[in-house]
Amino acid sequence: MLTRIDHIGIACRDLDAAVEFYRRTYGFTDVHIEVNEEQGVREAMLKINDAGDGGATYLQLLEPIRDDSPIAKFLAKNGEGVHHIAFGTDGDVQEEAEGIAAKGVRVLYDAPRRGSMGSRINFLHPKDCGGVLTELVQAVPKTAGR
Numbered sequence: 001m002l003t004r005i006d007h008i009g010i011a012c013r014d015l016d017a018a019v020e021f022y023r024r025t026y027g028f029t030d031v032h033i034e035v036n037e038e039q040g041v042r043e044a045m046l047k048i049n050d051a052g053d054g055g056a057t058y059l060q061l062l063e064p065i066r067d068d069s070p071i072a073k074f075l076a077k078n079g080e081g082v083h084h085i086a087f088g089t090d091g092d093v094q095e096e097a098e099g100i101a102a103k104g105v106r107v108l109y110d111a112p113r114r115g116s117m118g119s120r121i122n123f124l125h126p127k128d129c130g131g132v133l134t135e136l137v138q139a140v141p142k143t144a145g146r
C-alpha cells in the first residue's frame with residue numbers, strides 16, 4: 001500500500017547552492033548527499049518529517065552529472081523546478097508497480113533500481129499520470145539506519 005509522500009524531487013543546476021537555500025530559508029539541516037551514477041545525478045535528501053509507517057518525508061534536490069541524464073534533459077527543456085513526486089510503499093515496490101501497471105499505467109523499469117539511501121525505486125510515465133512523473137519507493141527500514 002502507498003502510505004506516504006516519500007519525497008518531492010526538484011531539479012537544480014547547483015546542488016550545494018540549493019541545499020544552502022533550503023537550510024538558510026527554512027532551517028532544513030538534516031541532509032544526506034550521494035551520487036547515483038545509474039540515474040546520472042548527485043542528489044540531496046532533506047528530511048522534513050517522520051511518517052506514521054516508519055518511513056519519512058524528504059525533499060530531494062537533484063543535480064545532473066551527465067549531459068544525457070534525465071535531469072539534464074529536464075533542465076534544458078524546463079529550467080529548474082519540481083521534477084517528480086514519489087510515493088512510499090509499506091510493502092514490496094515491485095508488487096506495487098505490477099498492480100499499477102495492471103491498471104494501464106506504464107512502469108518505466110522491468111525491475112526496481114537502486115534509489116537514495118539504499119531504497120528500491122521505479123517510475124511511472126508522466127504521460128499516463130496527468131503530466132506528473134511519479135516514483136514509487138520502498139525505503140530501507142529505519143532499524144537498518146535510514
Ligand code: V0V
Binds near residue numbers: 039062077108116121
Ligand atoms: C519528461 N516529461 C515530463 C518529465 N520529463 N513530464 C513531467 N515531468 C517530468 N519530469 C515529458 C516531456 O515534457 C515530454 O512531453 C515527454 O514527457 C517525453 O519527454 P522527453 O523530454 O522526450 O524525455 P524522455 O522521454 O527521454 O524521458 C522522460 C522520462 C525520463 C520520464 C522517460 O525522464 C525517465 O526515464 N525518468 C525516470 C528516471 C529519472 O527521472 N531519474 C532522475 C531522478 P511532450 O513534450 O512530448 O509533451 S533519480 C531519483 O529520483 C532517485 C535516485 C531517487 O529518488 O532515489
Ligand code: CO
Binds near residue numbers: 007009084086135
Ligand atoms: Co526521486
